[in-house]
Amino acid sequence: MIVKILLYCAMSILAVANEDIITPIHYIDDNLDTNLLHERLQGSHIKVSIPSIPYHYVSKLINGTLLRIADTPQGWEYMMATGHTKIDELTYDLTLRQGVKFQDGTLFDANSVIKNINAFLKQPFTYTDIHHRLKNVEKIDAYHVRFHLWKPYGMFLNDLAAINLYSNAYLDKFSWQGSATGANTQEAGRYGLGPYILEEGYAVGRKQTPRIKLKANPYYYESTKPYIENITIYTQLTTDEAVKMILINEGLLDISPIPFNKKTEATLSRYAKLLTMPSKNNIMIYFNLMKHKGILKNKEIRIALNKAINQPRLLNFIYKNEGHLAPTESSINYLSIRNATEKLPTYGENISDTEAQYLKSILSGLELNVVTQDRFLFLWKGIEYQLNQFGVHINYSITTSEKDIYELLLTNRKNPKDWDMLTWGNDDWYGNHPWTTFFAYRTSSEWSSIDQDNILQKYIEEFFAYPSDSVAFQEIVNKIVQRTYENAYMLFLPSPNLVLAINKEVFYAPSAVAIMPLWEAKISKNHWSIRQDSYPKERLSPMKPIKVIK
Amino acid sequence: MIQYLRIRYKFFMMAALGVIAIVLMSLLAQNISKDGFKRLQDVFDDSKKVQHIQRDFIAPLFNLREITLALVTAPNNDYRREIKKDLIPLMQKLDASFSFLNDSEINLIWQNYKKLILLTDEYMQLGFEEGAFTNVNNSERKQFYILVSKLEQIQEVQLSNSSSTFKKAENNFYDKEQLIIAGAILVVCLTLIFGFLIARNIVFSIENVQTGLDQFFNLLGRKIDKDEKISISLKSRDEFGEMAKKINTNVEILRNNLKKDLHIIESATNVLDEIKKGNLSSRLKELASSDELNRLQHVMNEMLDNLNERIMLEINERTKQEQLLIQQSKLASMGNMIGNIAHQWRQPLSEVNAILMSIQAQKENNDLDDETFFKGFEECDTILAHMSNTISDFQNFFKPSKSKCKFSLQEACKSASFIIESSLKYNQIHYEMNFVQNSEVFGYPREFSQAILNILSNAKDILLERKIKNPYIKLTLLQGEKYALIKIQDNGGGIQGEIIDSIFEPYFTTKHASRGTGIGLYMSKIIIEANMQGYLNAKNTEEGALFIIKLSLEKEPDKK
Numbered sequence A: 001m002i003v004k005i006l007l008y009c010a011m012s013i014l015a016v017a018n019e020d021i022i023t024p025i026h027y028i029d030d031n032l033d034t035n036l037l038h039e040r041l042q043g044s045h046i047k048v049s050i051p052s053i054p055y056h057y058v059s060k061l062i063n064g065t066l067l068r069i070a071d072t073p074q075g076w077e078y079m080m081a082t083g084h085t086k087i088d089e090l091t092y093d094l095t096l097r098q099g100v101k102f103q104d105g106t107l108f109d110a111n112s113v114i115k116n117i118n119a120f121l122k123q124p125f126t127y128t129d130i131h132h133r134l135k136n137v138e139k140i141d142a143y144h145v146r147f148h149l150w151k152p153y154g155m156f157l158n159d160l161a162a163i164n165l166y167s168n169a170y171l172d173k174f175s176w177q178g179s180a181t182g183a184n185t186q187e188a189g190r191y192g193l194g195p196y197i198l199e200e201g202y203a204v205g206r207k208q209t210p211r212i213k214l215k216a217n218p219y220y221y222e223s224t225k226p227y228i229e230n231i232t233i234y235t236q237l238t239t240d241e242a243v244k245m246i247l248i249n250e251g252l253l254d255i256s257p258i259p260f261n262k263k264t265e266a267t268l269s270r271y272a273k274l275l276t277m278p279s280k281n282n283i284m285i286y287f288n289l290m291k292h293k294g295i296l297k298n299k300e301i302r303i304a305l306n307k308a309i310n311q312p313r314l315l316n317f318i319y320k321n322e323g324h325l326a327p328t329e330s331s332i333n334y335l336s337i338r339n340a341t342e343k344l345p346t347y348g349e350n351i352s353d354t355e356a357q358y359l360k361s362i363l364s365g366l367e368l369n370v371v372t373q374d375r376f377l378f379l380w381k382g383i384e385y386q387l388n389q390f391g392v393h394i395n396y397s398i399t400t401s402e403k404d405i406y407e408l409l410l411t412n413r414k415n416p417k418d419w420d421m422l423t424w425g426n427d428d429w430y431g432n433h434p435w436t437t438f439f440a441y442r443t444s445s446e447w448s449s450i451d452q453d454n455i456l457q458k459y460i461e462e463f464f465a466y467p468s469d470s471v472a473f474q475e476i477v478n479k480i481v482q483r484t485y486e487n488a489y490m491l492f493l494p495s496p497n498l499v500l501a502i503n504k505e506v507f508y509a510p511s512a513v514a515i516m517p518l519w520e521a522k523i524s525k526n527h528w529s530i531r532q533d534s535y536p537k538e539r540l541s542p543m544k545p546i547k548v549i550k
Numbered sequence B: 001m002i003q004y005l006r007i008r009y010k011f012f013m014m015a016a017l018g019v020i021a022i023v024l025m026s027l028l029a030q031n032i033s034k035d036g037f038k039r040l041q042d043v044f045d046d047s048k049k050v051q052h053i054q055r056d057f058i059a060p061l062f063n064l065r066e067i068t069l070a071l072v073t074a075p076n077n078d079y080r081r082e083i084k085k086d087l088i089p090l091m092q093k094l095d096a097s098f099s100f101l102n103d104s105e106i107n108l109i110w111q112n113y114k115k116l117i118l119l120t121d122e123y124m125q126l127g128f129e130e131g132a133f134t135n136v137n138n139s140e141r142k143q144f145y146i147l148v149s150k151l152e153q154i155q156e157v158q159l160s161n162s163s164s165t166f167k168k169a170e171n172n173f174y175d176k177e178q179l180i181i182a183g184a185i186l187v188v189c190l191t192l193i194f195g196f197l198i199a200r201n202i203v204f205s206i207e208n209v210q211t212g213l214d215q216f217f218n219l220l221g222r223k224i225d226k227d228e229k230i231s232i233s234l235k236s237r238d239e240f241g242e243m244a245k246k247i248n249t250n251v252e253i254l255r256n257n258l259k260k261d262l263h264i265i266e267s268a269t270n271v272l273d274e275i276k277k278g279n280l281s282s283r284l285k286e287l288a289s290s291d292e293l294n295r296l297q298h299v300m301n302e303m304l305d306n307l308n309e310r311i312m313l314e315i316n317e318r319t320k321q322e323q324l325l326i327q328q329s330k331l332a333s334m335g336n337m338i339g340n341i342a343h344q345w346r347q348p349l350s351e352v353n354a355i356l357m358s359i360q361a362q363k364e365n366n367d368l369d370d371e372t373f374f375k376g377f378e379e380c381d382t383i384l385a386h387m388s389n390t391i392s393d394f395q396n397f398f399k400p401s402k403s404k405c406k407f408s409l410q411e412a413c414k415s416a417s418f419i420i421e422s423s424l425k426y427n428q429i430h431y432e433m434n435f436v437q438n439s440e441v442f443g444y445p446r447e448f449s450q451a452i453l454n455i456l457s458n459a460k461d462i463l464l465e466r467k468i469k470n471p472y473i474k475l476t477l478l479q480g481e482k483y484a485l486i487k488i489q490d491n492g493g494g495i496q497g498e499i500i501d502s503i504f505e506p507y508f509t510t511k512h513a514s515r516g517t518g519i520g521l522y523m524s525k526i527i528i529e530a531n532m533q534g535y536l537n538a539k540n541t542e543e544g545a546l547f548i549i550k551l552s553l554e555k556e557p558d559k560k
Ligand SMILES: Nc1ncnc2c1ncn2[C@@H]1O[C@H](COP(=O)(O)OP(=O)(O)OP(=O)(O)O)[C@@H](O)[C@H]1O
Pocket: B332, B454, B458, B459, B462, B490, B492, B494, B495, B496, B503, B504, B508, B509, B510, B511, B515, B516, B517, B518, B519, B520, B521, B522, B545
């Protein structure tokens, strides 16, 4: 009897033609563990697209620093130093890592540090205040050094994470070449302490090659790392190129940021997976207050433009929810910024009809020249749509390369340019520290497009003095945020998440600060660079996205 | 038999036939629609089943689909929670509907569709929005359309059921329809036959009366000889029969009266003919049958008497006036003539005077020899002969022409000028004549010259009256193909605007009674227009008046 019923059931199921029952798409898990390679194989190779501050990211891969920026509360971890003592407000002792060799095989010790710091002091970088505050360094013994400051400097340790330590050979040839942008190795060669050797191409602040090749450093102090022998870095891919190379093809690109609206494509890709993660990236849209007769000198217009931006809508339709509302340009994923902006509404929230009418009356007919990298164009289309509602017209200048952006930004102060708004993808290069964005408000620096604001300037001088875990620090951050918010010095947008496409056979955990820990990345035995056979068919199915929630 | 019925009964019969036909037809129709109603009920029941699929399955499924789509596109979780409130009850309702449908295949598809929706929801809850989005637009969508198309297949079957029921009803209707048609034809035929018989009878009577009346009216219009016999031969005993009889007697009376009146009209026409010929004494004598005609005759005779008398009076009056006019004109001409002669004579008179004075002086000095005296006397004689010639010239000028003849316009103008020339010279009026060529016309030369003279004298009068400086008169003769034109232009400042239309009227003058009669232009117009079929017009130019005479060059203008 039971058998009969079962049979009937089976028959009735069979009776329904297979094509009438639709099975959902099967998503495979990101279960690389069993296949991951934990040692460096010859020929292993990944290709990475770095459209924002490539000189910074490359520098972090090829150079050693005493401290390394990291996603820690203080924003750094020890690297070439293994410990430090703050003797007083003006004196710091650091212990150095022993038994470490430069990429050319020469020894690293206190002498190397002294030589580097002395060279640095001759031509320091200017994007922090170290050039006004560091006095000198002295050797205590072979692995101990002592730093002396002119005045207290809360950002001292963070700054150490930006001072590259070069081999003697490099210093003899190039010395230390600080500038407004981050410093980096000038030519390919075995000059650094980082996990990778710069083998071909270069990226220094205002100049870069479209392609940069790195090779694993055999002398790297973490002896098992890096796990991948070769890295190719692209600095100027267009968004479309990058998306095609990573989502549709295999072996052309392994890691790349993608626009938010490509998330579904990335999920369904045969070769790539999607990774999203809150970031401390800041989309900076400068207002040019330097421009001769520039309309944005007018505070009312700047505020009106910000009010014309409806952030919740932007977040939903353009960001595809990959981000968070942010009252200023600084990412609210900085703890201090989150605290400072807690009570501030975003400008465009709850605009009444009458207010909208008023905004229209002052914005209508405005024509603004916008400079942007091609990768932000999708975002600009959303902004443009909203501004259009208020009668604002936008003229674009578009580039694929960040160096063009720098050219227009960093010469603007000396020689004001014609742009009204300029977009810069400002990743958290300073390591979990709001200086990453505040440095654009220091009107004494090339990075600022504000003509004058003495109050803000004073706040920033004060800001330098406090360590980031102090109460005074939070207070001064509050003041700066309040000041920049009230003056609407930039076009404020939601804080974006990091949205990456990564080859399915690559294991890579991105950092929340602007460093790419590729020396910790691994590939599986199915990766295109080392695989012998064809790609296993089951791996072509879409993969569940990786959503990192911090 | 019908012949002996009154018309009202005939109409009543026709109406009764109609009513019977309608009653029969409606009975038939009622029977058919009762049947049709039952069939329609069946069709309605079937379509209700179709609607049931639509209402209980397809529409809610689309609703469900819409909700899941909204779930995926909702901007945040608050919206999503709101949307989900509708989702579960709707699925439960559909679950119930599907189990009621009792179709295992469709039920299986529905269960799977439900699973796919729940998967979308699950993905959304996990934050796997891309998965939810893909699922909704891919698997879930496909499953949805398969499910809907299965339901539509069922609907299709039910629809075809209902349409076959409808077809049956339709066929049934056509069967009955034929019955109706047959019945209708029968009833209509019967009605037609009876109706035709009755109607023919009525129409026959009407036609009879009509022909009788036609003949009668033709008689009135004299299309029929009045002696021809007119009568309506209708023997039926209805209202038409009676009417025919009455018409017949009246026609007879009318015909006799008509004959009499015709006669008097004829004699009236004769009288009028006589009057046309000019015999105003002819009158109507006969008496007519009707009073009106008699009164007419009387009025006519009286009118004729009256007319006769009036015409005689008018003729007398006219003759008198015309004579007066001619007399006046003659007087005027005479006055003018004397003036002109005076001027013509002034010169020779003073010559005679001079000769006589010199003779007298020589005589007083005793210096006069015979030779000188006779020479002087001879000179005076010649001068006086010349003066006498002038008088006869003037006389000739005013004599009427004997008859129409061909004459030279140039000559006629010259002779008019001759009369007035010395007077013009005396008054220092510049006078100029231009003849392009000599033109000859047919008419009265003397009268024509007089007309020209009238115009010239008027110009002279005006020039003097208004004391114009450098006064002039220009006469120009032009000739075209058919016409000759004479223009007489002066610089006297023109005719006053308000009188320009009246100058050709008799007795119209702006001059003092002693100096003008107002006949000059009137006579000129009569001479040129009435006697010579030409035209005389006046208009003002910048300097003065311009008189234009236009004359036909044809030999014999027209013989009226
Ligand atoms: N060349 C002219 N310029 C201005 N007015 C004129 C001229 N010719 C005629 N008239 C006007 O027309 C009027 C009528 O002229 P018409 O010759 O009929 O009469 P009359 O000259 O007044 O009198 P008569 O009968 O003595 O000629 C004149 O009184 C004069 O006012």
